[in-house]
Amino acid sequence: MVNPTYEKLGSAPSMIRELFAYGLRRSAEVGPENVFDYSLGNPSIPAPQPVQQALLDVLHDTDPIQVHGYSMAGGFDGTRRAVAEDLTHRFGMTIRPEELFFTCGAAAALISVIRALTVSPDSEFVAIAPYFPEYLPFVESNGGKLVSVPADLDTFQISLDILEAHLTSHTQAVLVNSPNNPTGVVYSRQTLEGLAELLRRKSTQFGHPIYLIADEPYRELVYDGVEVPFLPTIYPNTLVCYSYSKSLSLPGERIGYVCVPSCVEGQADVLHAVAGAARSSGHVCPPTLVQLALQRCADARPDLAAYDANRRLLYRELTQMGYECIPPQGAFYIFVRVPDGDDVAFSQRAKLEHDLLVVPSTAFHCPGFLRLSYCVSHDMILRSLPAFRAIREKYQ
Amino acid sequence: MVNPTYEKLGSAPSMIRELFAYGLRRSAEVGPENVFDYSLGNPSIPAPQPVQQALLDVLHDTDPIQVHGYSMAGGFDGTRRAVAEDLTHRFGMTIRPEELFFTCGAAAALISVIRALTVSPDSEFVAIAPYFPEYLPFVESNGGKLVSVPADLDTFQISLDILEAHLTSHTQAVLVNSPNNPTGVVYSRQTLEGLAELLRRKSTQFGHPIYLIADEPYRELVYDGVEVPFLPTIYPNTLVCYSYSKSLSLPGERIGYVCVPSCVEGQADVLHAVAGAARSSGHVCPPTLVQLALQRCADARPDLAAYDANRRLLYRELTQMGYECIPPQGAFYIFVRVPDGDDVAFSQRAKLEHDLLVVPSTAFHCPGFLRLSYCVSHDMILRSLPAFRAIREKYQ
Numbered sequence: 001m002v003n004p005t006y007e008k009l010g011s012a013p014s015m016i017r018e019l020f021a022y023g024l025r026r027s028a029e030v031g032p033e034n035v036f037d038y039s040l041g042n043p044s045i046p047a048p049q050p051v052q053q054a055l056l057d058v059l060h061d062t063d064p065i066q067v068h069g070y071s072m073a074g075g076f077d078g079t080r081r082a083v084a085e086d087l088t089h090r091f092g093m094t095i096r097p098e099e100l101f102f103t104c105g106a107a108a109a110l111i112s113v114i115r116a117l118t119v120s121p122d123s124e125f126v127a128i129a130p131y132f133p134e135y136l137p138f139v140e141s142n143g144g145k146l147v148s149v150p151a152d153l154d155t156f157q158i159s160l161d162i163l164e165a166h167l168t169s170h171t172q173a174v175l176v177n178s179p180n181n182p183t184g185v186v187y188s189r190q191t192l193e194g195l196a197e198l199l200r201r202k203s204t205q206f207g208h209p210i211y212l213i214a215d216e217p218y219r220e221l222v223y224d225g226v227e228v229p230f231l232p233t234i235y236p237n238t239l240v241c242y243s244y245s246k247s248l249s250l251p252g253e254r255i256g257y258v259c260v261p262s263c264v265e266g267q268a269d270v271l272h273a274v275a276g277a278a279r280s281s282g283h284v285c286p287p288t289l290v291q292l293a294l295q296r297c298a299d300a301r302p303d304l305a306a307y308d309a310n311r312r313l314l315y316r317e318l319t320q321m322g323y324e325c326i327p328p329q330g331a332f333y334i335f336v337r338v339p340d341g342d343d344v345a346f347s348q349r350a351k352l353e354h355d356l357l358v359v360p361s362t363a364f365h366c367p368g369f370l371r372l373s374y375c376v377s378h379d380m381i382l383r384s385l386p387a388f389r390a391i392r393e394k395y396q
Numbered sequence: 397m398v399n400p401t402y403e404k405l406g407s408a409p410s411m412i413r414e415l416f417a418y419g420l421r422r423s424a425e426v427g428p429e430n431v432f433d434y435s436l437g438n439p440s441i442p443a444p445q446p447v448q449q450a451l452l453d454v455l456h457d458t459d460p461i462q463v464h465g466y467s468m469a470g471g472f473d474g475t476r477r478a479v480a481e482d483l484t485h486r487f488g489m490t491i492r493p494e495e496l497f498f499t500c501g502a503a504a505a506l507i508s509v510i511r512a513l514t515v516s517p518d519s520e521f522v523a524i525a526p527y528f529p530e531y532l533p534f535v536e537s538n539g540g541k542l543v544s545v546p547a548d549l550d551t552f553q554i555s556l557d558i559l560e561a562h563l564t565s566h567t568q569a570v571l572v573n574s575p576n577n578p579t580g581v582v583y584s585r586q587t588l589e590g591l592a593e594l595l596r597r598k599s600t601q602f603g604h605p606i607y608l609i610a611d612e613p614y615r616e617l618v619y620d621g622v623e624v625p626f627l628p629t630i631y632p633n634t635l636v637c638y639s640y641s642k643s644l645s646l647p648g649e650r651i652g653y654v655c656v657p658s659c660v661e662g663q664a665d666v667l668h669a670v671a672g673a674a675r676s677s678g679h680v681c682p683p684t685l686v687q688l689a690l691q692r693c694a695d696a697r698p699d700l701a702a703y704d705a706n707r708r709l710l711y712r713e714l715t716q717m718g719y720e721c722i723p724p725q726g727a728f729y730i731f732v733r734v735p736d737g738d739d740v741a742f743s744q745r746a747k748l749e750h751d752l753l754v755v756p757s758t759a760f761h762c763p764g765f766l767r768l769s770y771c772v773s774h775d776m777i778l779r780s781l782p783a784f785r786a787i788r789e790k791y792q
Contacts (some may be wrong), residue, residue: 001604001662002669006512010672046460056455063443072646104500104650110679116402134675141676208397251466252684254500254650266397276406276713279530280537281677287646288683333514 015363016040016133019347023357023360026173035069036356036384038372041181041332043249045277045375048300051248054293062292071285073275075102075257082298083257091230099261102286104254106217106243108278111138111237113213113258115277116270117172118143124170126212128158130182130335131363132215144172148365156185156326156335160194167202173211173239174199179218179228179330182364182371185330186226188236196235203237207263209350212238217256218331220247220301222320223308226329236263239270244294246331247302307332310374310381317385321392332375335361339395341368346391354387369374405533410527411759412436415743419753432752432780434768437728439645441703441771444696447644448691458688467681469671471498471653474654475687478694479653487626495657497670498682500650501637502613504674506571507534509609509654511668511673513568513624514539520566524554525730526578526760528611531571533676542567542763552581552722553732556590563598569635570595572592575614575624575726578760579769580663582725585630592631599633605661608634611739613652614727616643619704622725632659635666638688642727643698649686704730706770706777713781717788728771731757735791737764740788750783 013021019039027035046052058067074080078168080097087095103109123144127135128151133249139146149166152159158176167174176195178187187195195212201211214231222228231238243256260271311328318325324337336358338346343360347370350356361369374381409417415435423431442448454463471475476493481489499505508522519540523531524547535542543563548555554572563570572591574583583591595606610627615638618624627634639652656667706726714721720733732754734742739756743766746752757765770777 001515002512002665003515005664006672006676007669008672009675010668010670044461047464052455052460056452057749059452059455060447064448065440065645068443068646068648070438080625104678104683105680107680111676111678116398119397119399137676138678250459250464252464252681254680254683269398272406273403274406276404277399277404277741279405280402280533282500282507282534282649283678284501284503285648286499287650287683391404 005141009141013391014133016140016359017178019351020356020358022351026355030355033383034355036354036380036387037156038374038376039357039359041246041373041375043246043375044377044391045253045302047249048298050300051250051293054296055289057296058289058292067289069288069293071288071291073279073283073285075100075286076291076295076389077301079295082295086298087259092235093230093261095259095261099226099259099271100289101258101271101278103256103258103278104286106215106250106256107134107138108281108283109241109243109256109258110213110215110276111142111281112283113241114139114144115142115281117211119172122170123172124168126163126166126171126174128163128176130366130369131175131183132177133363133365135269147171150290156180156183157187157191158195160198163195164202167210170207171202171206171210173213173214175215177215179222181331182333182359182361183326183335184328184333185326186222186228189227189229192229192231192234199235199237199332209237211264214238214240216240217243217246219305221304221332222330223304224329225309226279228330232261232263236261237265239264248300249302250283250290251309253287255286255290255294281352304333306378307375310376311380313381314372314374314379316386321389323388332373334372334374336370337374338368338370339392343369346370350387350391354390356384356387406538410440410529412755415747415753415755417681418747422751426751429779430586432750432776432783433771435753435755435770437642437769437771439642439647439771440773441645443517443645444698446693446696447689448645450692454685454688461610463685463688465510465684467684467687469675469679469681470666470679471496471682472492472687472691478691482694483655487629489626489629489657491655492655493655494666496653496655497667497674498651498687499654499674499679501641501647501652502611502637503530503534504677504679505637505652505654506609506611507538507677508670508674508679509637510535510540511538511677512669513607515568519568519625520564522562522567522570524559526757526762526765527571528573528577529761535576542764543567546762552576552579553583553587554591558595560594560598563601563606567598567606567625569609571609571611575618577614577727578729578755578757579722579731580724580727580729581722582618585623585625585683588625588627588630594634595631605633607660610636612632612636613639613642617700617703617728618726619700619707620725624726628657628659632657633661634661644696645698646686649683651682651686653689656739668733702774703771706774709774709777710770711769714784717785719784720789728769730768730770732766732768734764735764735788739763739765742766746783746787750786752780752783
């Protein structure tokens with residue numbers, strides 16, 4: 001009667017959501033101050049003041065029929081122009097307004113790109129594990145195949161040799177996410193140049209372009225001045241999927257974009273296919289109010305001081321306790337190696353014995369680690385430290 | 397390299413959009429006062445004052461992290477509760493909050509339902525022609541088959557005999573849209589009771605439910621006190637797809653919902669499948685700000701005086717000129733019979749000779765008529781009358 005794949009997808013909450021729901025229940029039972037919830041990647045700093053002000057200003061000074069009206073499918077010209085100028089200014093590569101197609105967030109951007117590039121049931125999309133769990137339904141429910149390739153498990157950079165072994169004539173795209181969820185790692189320029197060289201070589205070998213899909217919701221969240229190279233400048237056949245959810249703390253506004261720069265092979269066709277794929281998945285236009293606000297503050301950036309303080313505190317304390325952590329450079333995640341490698345058991349024990357909620361990396365298709373989202377209060381981190389210490393001691 | 401279906405869908409603008417774009421170009425050339433654009437179904441009255449006020453109030457009095465944060469996938473409990481109470485109050489049937497799944501507008505709602513009910517490549521969805529052109533890509537790009545069944549061409553009610561002949565064991569759902577785009581007709585209680593009887597009988601015959609998908613963005617736009625029956629009270633296996641785009645003039649806010657009432661067979665499975673289908677098409681959550689506003693004004697209704705005045709003027713004047721119009725009861729469309737039946741030629745002539753933009757009904761898979769959207773200024777209608785008269789005279 002109903003589609004069993006979707007029925008399952010809609011009834012089985014993700015591990016992350018399950019932990020979060022457990023946390024809410026426990027907070028009601030034992031008090032929120034006694035629950036240490038590192039489960040969700042939900043921004044904990046408010047949207048920058050200029051963004052909040054721009055939203056109010058638009059509501060106050062613009063005709064309500066326009067503020068709440070349709071825009072063109074890919075967004076208002078003015079918004080695309082403002083964002084294109086900001087990108088051009090920052091990355092030393094001209095991005096024209098018509099190369100941007102605004103969407104309801106990064107999920108819609110990614111799915112539009114995946115659908116656009118799926119040409120047969122054999123079409124393959126390669127993801128580097130650990131990866132965002134939704135990549136799997138994004139690809140498989142939209143007609144393609146997900147190919148999982150493990151990252152280098154010491155550095156969590158891309159292992160080019162392993163990747164090469166997984167590229168086939170059916171590979172349509174490689175999906176990369178840097179700064180990375182769940183590892184907090186930023187791919188180095190060296191990694192990305194190696195990746196570009198590999199993809200160029202394999203594109204020639206297979207006689208068709210292998211596109212790079214850059215999933216970049218965390219682009220603006222980096223620390224210690226780490227560089228996040230703009231991928232189209234390294235590999236021309238890059239489609240950028242962006243979201244303002246994390247960078248401007250606007251997940252509820254549902255706004256992001258696909259950027260298909262003019263250097264992309266078959267650029268016009270790709271952009272049309274993205275627009276058609278979006279249309280066929282229920283996209284009419286991106287929300288208008290936030291578009292009009294963005295037009296006024298396309299250069300707004302987050303104040304990362306709170307995240308950075310959390311990152312330093314957690315990294316320092318956990319490593320002092322004897323945990324091995326991947327040095328966190330970006331996003332708001334820290335990736336911790338589980339002493340005996342059983343991440344699911346660690347997460348379960350932490351939950352049941354300490355009301356400490358950490359996501360086992362099995363959820364990201366790479367067992368042996370824990371993801372801690374440090375978009376939480378500094379105080380919660382401080383209160384949680386004894387629990388981390390107590391568990392660590394059990395592993396001695 | 398890219399999916400050809402989506403490439404075509406993204407590069408071929410609809411007839412309606414093409415007319416609209418032509419109108420913008422001509423406005424720049426000859427002045428907007430000389431172009432009579434009846435092409436788009438774009439609300440021309442502002443959102444009701446309580447809605448505008450609620451949006452401002454939410455921004456002023458709510459924590460920005462909540463205002464711009466994620467909600468649960470199906471929407472905030474508070475919003476679902478407020479809307480469920482409003483529906484229960486109006487339609488004499490209990491709708492519980494958990495029977496509502498909020499989406500980014502009606503397109504996303506419809507696609508989620510269509511995907512949820514597509515169980516094989518043979519799954520059929522029946523639409524009554526003329527119908528909203530997007531139904532075709534909505535169904536065919538999501539795995540199903542669209543079966544087009546002509547309406548009764550005198551009344552534009554559903555012709556039950558013709559419909560019955562098109563129902564097969566593969567029929568998963570019948571899609572109805574009342575008040576109707578493009579005809580402006582509201583399905584009578586008699587029509588709907590006949591439809592319910594037919595669907596019950598065929599469900600029994602085929603041994604599985606045939607669902608009714610009620611596409612209801614125009615529910616609140618009716619005139620002269622015409623009744624719009626709430627379909628679940630007539631046919632229990634009804635899934636309602638709603639949008640606030642037209643009723644509250646909020647198309648840019650991207651907000652709507654799917655309602656799967658408890659009387660639906662396999663209700664929990666259907667609702668899960670809708671949620672899973674939405675998730676697999678890039679839906680994370682509906683926009684938050686407008687959800688929080690709706691929670692405060694779920695009972696807001698539009699002031700239809702301006703649309704009604706336009707409707708009366710157009711109907712009176714066109715019929716006096718000798719045009720045959722389907723009596724418009726709802727939405728903001730009037731459906732006009734083309735004297736010689738060639739709607740495309742009429743539309744073309746009107747455009748080229750008079751800068752009068754009317755949509756040929758061929759776009760809605762039912763040739764011979766014109767759709768006029770009267771969500772325009774009253775003054776534009778008055779100025780356009782000589783053009784209608786001049787064309788009508790050529791058909792004498």
